[in-house]
Amino acid sequence: MATELALAAAIFAALCLYFVLAGADFGGGVWDLLARGPRAERQRAAVAHAIGPVWEANHVWLILVVVLLFSGFPPAFAALSVALHVPLTLFLLGVVLRGAAFAFRGFDATGDRAQLRWGRLFSVASTISPLLLGMVVGALASGRIRVARDGLVSGGFFAPWLTPFSLALGVFALALCAFLAATYLTVELERADPELAEDFRRRALGAGVLVGVAAFAALALAGQGAPRVREGLAARAWRWPFHAATGLAALLALASLVRRRYRRARAAAVAQTLLVLGGWAASQYPFLVVPDVTLASAAANPQTRVLLLVALAVGAPVLVPSLAVLFRVFKAARRA
Amino acid sequence: MDGLGYARAQMGLSLAFHIVFAAVGVALPLLLVMAELRWRRTRDEDYLELAKRLGKGTGILFAVGAVSGTVLSFELGLLWPRFMGTFGEAIGLPFALEGFAFFTEAIFLGIYLYGRGRVSERLHLFSALAVAVSGALSAFFVTLVNAFMNNPAGIVETSRSAALELEPLRAMWSPSWPYQTVHVLLASYQATAWAMVGIHAFFLLRDPRRALHRKALGIALPLACVAALVQPLSGDRSAKHVALAQPVKLAAAEGLARTTRAAPLRLGGWPDPATGEIRGALSIPGGLSFLAHGDPQAMVIGLDQTPPADRPPVVATREAFQVMVGSGTAMAGVAALAGACALRRRRRRARGEEAPWPRGLLVALVAASPLGFVALEAGWLVTEWGRQPWVVRGYLRTAEAVTSFPYKAAPFWLFTVVYLFLGAAVAYLLGKQIVAAHRAAGGARGH
Ligand code: HDD
Ligand code: HEM
Ligand code: HEM
Numbered sequence: 031m032a033t034e035l036a037l038a039a040a041i042f043a044a045l046c047l048y049f050v051l052a053g054a055d056f057g058g059g060v061w062d063l064l065a066r067g068p069r070a071e072r073q074r075a076a077v078a079h080a081i082g083p084v085w086e087a088n089h090v091w092l093i094l095v096v097v098l099l100f101s102g103f104p105p106a107f108a109a110l111s112v113a114l115h116v117p118l119t120l121f122l123l124g125v126v127l128r129g130a131a132f133a134f135r136g137f138d139a140t141g142d143r144a145q146l147r148w149g150r151l152f153s154v155a156s157t158i159s160p161l162l163l164g165m166v167v168g169a170l171a172s173g174r175i176r177v178a179r180d181g182l183v184s185g186g187f188f189a190p191w192l193t194p195f196s197l198a199l200g201v202f203a204l205a206l207c208a209f210l211a212a213t214y215l216t217v218e219l220e221r222a223d224p225e226l227a228e229d230f231r232r233r234a235l236g237a238g239v240l241v242g243v244a245a246f247a248a249l250a251l252a253g254q255g256a257p258r259v260r261e262g263l264a265a266r267a268w269r270w271p272f273h274a275a276t277g278l279a280a281l282l283a284l285a286s287l288v289r290r291r292y293r294r295a296r297a298a299a300v301a302q303t304l305l306v307l308g309g310w311a312a313s314q315y316p317f318l319v320v321p322d323v324t325l326a327s328a329a330a331n332p333q334t335r336v337l338l339l340v341a342l343a344v345g346a347p348v349l350v351p352s353l354a355v356l357f358r359v360f361k362a363a364r365r366a
Numbered sequence: 367m368d369g370l371g372y373a374r375a376q377m378g379l380s381l382a383f384h385i386v387f388a389a390v391g392v393a394l395p396l397l398l399v400m401a402e403l404r405w406r407r408t409r410d411e412d413y414l415e416l417a418k419r420l421g422k423g424t425g426i427l428f429a430v431g432a433v434s435g436t437v438l439s440f441e442l443g444l445l446w447p448r449f450m451g452t453f454g455e456a457i458g459l460p461f462a463l464e465g466f467a468f469f470t471e472a473i474f475l476g477i478y479l480y481g482r483g484r485v486s487e488r489l490h491l492f493s494a495l496a497v498a499v500s501g502a503l504s505a506f507f508v509t510l511v512n513a514f515m516n517n518p519a520g521i522v523e524t525s526r527s528a529a530l531e532l533e534p535l536r537a538m539w540s541p542s543w544p545y546q547t548v549h550v551l552l553a554s555y556q557a558t559a560w561a562m563v564g565i566h567a568f569f570l571l572r573d574p575r576r577a578l579h580r581k582a583l584g585i586a587l588p589l590a591c592v593a594a595l596v597q598p599l600s601g602d603r604s605a606k607h608v609a610l611a612q613p614v615k616l617a618a619a620e621g622l623a624r625t626t627r628a629a630p631l632r633l634g635g636w637p638d639p640a641t642g643e644i645r646g647a648l649s650i651p652g653g654l655s656f657l658a659h660g661d662p663q664a665m666v667i668g669l670d671q672t673p674p675a676d677r678p679p680v681v682a683t684r685e686a687f688q689v690m691v692g693s694g695t696a697m698a699g700v701a702a703l704a705g706a707c708a709l710r711r712r713r714r715r716a717r718g719e720e721a722p723w724p725r726g727l728l729v730a731l732v733a734a735s736p737l738g739f740v741a742l743e744a745g746w747l748v749t750e751w752g753r754q755p756w757v758v759r760g761y762l763r764t765a766e767a768v769t770s771f772p773y774k775a776a777p778f779w780l781f782t783v784v785y786l787f788l789g790a791a792v793a794y795l796l797g798k799q800i801v802a803a804h805r806a807a808g809g810a811r812g813h
Contacts, residue, residue: 084476087469087472087473090472094465094469097462097464098462098465100442100450100454101455101458101459101461104450104453104458105451107443107451108447108448110443111443111444111447111769112769112771115769119444122436125436126433126788129429129430129432129433130430132429133429133430134426136425137422137425137426181448183770187771187773331531334455334532344466345465348466348470349473352496353473355473356477359485
């Protein structure tokens with residue numbers, strides 16, 4: 031396989047892991063914000079318990095995406111940093127306040143007003159980042175970011191990402207994060223606290239329906255919001271099986287939630303997310319920024335690409351077992 | 367300020383903020399491992415207590431380090447797209463390796479912080495050790511990037527539109543790396559250990575018989591003293607290297623206007639850019655030539671060898687250098703004093719006498735304790751200001767690298783407010799916890 035393709039695949043894999051793992055941490059913040067009813071405090075505690083040990087590790091997938099992007103495809107990183115300065119800055123604001131407030135809340139464990147305020151900041155900040163991430167993806171696909179051969183970026187600093195299509199993708203991403211979080215929580219709480227598991231089951235169902243609605247909205251707006259991608263998609267034969275598989279996974283996830291088959295629901299929700307991301311990547315291929323920056327045009331020199339792949343191959347044997355330990359310790363089914 | 371000014375200020379502020387947490391992230395896990403090891407060896411509850419408290423602080427300090435570092439990795443592109451677009455592939459390899467170090471760090475930090483009692487004691491200790499090692503590796507790799515910017519290597523040819531011709535392995539190992547990485551790692555241990563020494567010495571002054579603080583001092587003080595005594599040697603090595611590799615940086619750091627034989631070392635004072643003199647300085651004949659080249663007669667290159675447009679800001683660079691070297695010298699002095707006291711204390715204890723730390727020494731330790739972070743910040747300012755007007759020395763100017771995004775003041779103010787807020791929050795929370803822990807332990811145990 032060509033090295034730029036292999037690198038792109040690695041970036042994509044890291045992005046998928048970021049979404050499936052850290053996305054759910056953001057989704058946890060959403061449920062903290064929306065905690066309601068007599069068990070609100072228990073719901074918040076369950077969210078905190080679930081993300082506490084893992085959020086920093088989950089967050090590093092993003093760093094890996096960024097680092098591989100700027101070293102493997104430097105001009106693409108430069109172009110999108112210029113064009114998407116505003117949404118990326120707001121995304122970062124969410125990342126910073128979410129992480130810091132979560133740590134501060136756990137630290138300030140006195141149950142007083144200060145702790146409540148950190149909690150509020152944590153939950154509000156958690157909703158910012160997925161929303162903006164979705165909007166950034168929408169902008170990348172929109173075709174409105176133009177990059178000249180010398181790297182000059184045009185198209186405006188707001189127009190590419192402030193569109194109905196981008197907004198729909200933002201809502202979609204946010205709903206998907208919330209859906210993943212609630213679904214994971216049902217598995218973790220099933221035995222430890224069935225009442226809470228039931229709460230999150232209902233929330234997962236609600237979020238799952240919202241995911242579907244946002245997906246249809248985005249699809250309907252794509253013709254106007256991302257015409258090139260839409261046309262390219264229409265010309266590709268694989269799109270129907272792909273759409274069908276995504277829809278099936280979504281239905282399976284919802285059906286499993288209805289029937290309280292939480293493990294299966296979790297697997298289906300993850301599959302659904304991966305299919306969505308895969309669909310996006312495939313429809314955008316070979317563009318990194320539609321329509322001017324492609325994998326080939328932005329790729330770093332071949333030597334760097336090979337070395338980056340070597341670095342990945344060397345890093346993985348350290349990373350994978352360590353992650354396995356982390357998740358085995360903290361994500362084994364909780365008992366009461 | 368113009369747009370470039372805001373971008374510089376934002377970058378500098380973000381880095382100055384991050385580096386505090388990064389240094390703590392390098393060194394605190396090591397102190398934690400030492401406390402854990404003593405707890406395992408002695409089963410003295412004080413060490414467990416200490417490890418728990420350090421762990422608690424590590425939790426929030428790491429979180430802030432992680433999020434501010436994330437901001438930085440985006441800011442490289444948000445503020446300096448041309449730098450990343452052209453040189454991203456040159457600095458990518460060390461950053462990618464750093465990414466793996468972060469991963470290991472974050473994973474084992476999670477296990478350490480949340481795993482006490484849930485994982486085996488051995489895995490728990492191993493986790494702390496893994497955090498300490500990967501923290502040091504993170505700092506090592508990112509410093510390779512900075513060494514490349516200061517003293518680029520492996521660049522065969524650049525042109526704006528074509529891809530960079532470069533040898534990434536040589537770019538990763540700039541000739542400056544052995545100097546910078548050693549100095550940076552030592553600085554991290556030194557700054558953090560002195561801060562910890564300061565806190566415990568302060569409480570010992572108020573309550574001299576508190577066992578916990580004595581034991582904490584016993585852990586932090588040796589590291590602080592060794593680092594403080596070795597660091598000037600490492601700094602001297604760095605300075606000698608800079609004199610050859612980046613002579614204009616040294617000239618700015620010393621405020622040396624004209625190329626001079628037998629150049630004097632001038633301490634204190636304030637450079638006057640108009641005349642090239644330094645007002646009110648104490649002058650040691652031949653001192654600079656000796657320090658820079660090991661020979662009091664040697665020629666030291668001054669600013670005059672560089673066209674004015676390519677010179678770094680002299681006043682700022684020099685005063686920052688003075689602050690670093692002054693702080694380093696002061697800490698080395700206090701460290702030597704502490705070493706002497708420790709020897710005397712050991713002799714008296716061998717004779718079975720009681721041997722508290724002398725009050726005078728504790729006062730000196732408290733007074734010197736912030737200097738580690740002061741020197742750390744100042745040193746980075748020397749490096750970064752002294753490299754101006756270049757991002758990558760000789761290849762890319764800061765003014766060319768900056769983003770075309772027109773509203774640069776907005777993100778600057780945004781992040782300034784965020785960092786002020788986070789800094790205040792961390793200071794408040796840690797302060798509150800330290801005081802509360804001191805009070806709580808005061809009644810229950812210790813004497
Ligand atoms: C605890 C902190 C600390 C202390 C006590 C010192 N330094 Fe330092 N110094 C740093 C922390 C630091 C640093 C970590 O902030 C820098 C910035 C970049 C680097 O490589 O290390 C630095 C840079 C730096 C440089 C520039 C290197 C470059 O740009 O390539 C020189 C020449 C020195 N130092 C020299 C000294 C001398 C002669 C010291 C004598 C006491 C000294 N430092 C003490
Ligand atoms: C490996 C570490 C570092 C890297 C890769 C790095 C990188 C950069 C880059 C790319 C810039 C913008 C271009 C330029 O102005 O030259 C910059 C500027 C700056 N950095 Fe660093 N930096 C590092 C460490 C630090 C630290 C720890 C500080 C802490 C004080 C710092 C302070 C500054 C300041 C003040 C500027 C603005 C300089 C000016 O324009 O006058 N840097 N750095
Ligand atoms: C432009 C320069 C820099 C960038 C882009 C950067 C990036 C980052 C990032 C993304 C993280 C978070 C990792 C995580 O999520 O766990 C981080 C943490 C860290 N960085 Fe930096 N960093 C820079 C400068 C520095 C410098 C100058 C040092 C030390 C000399 C340093 C040492 C560390 C360490 C030890 C950590 C982990 C400890 C902690 O999280 O507090 N970094 N950095």
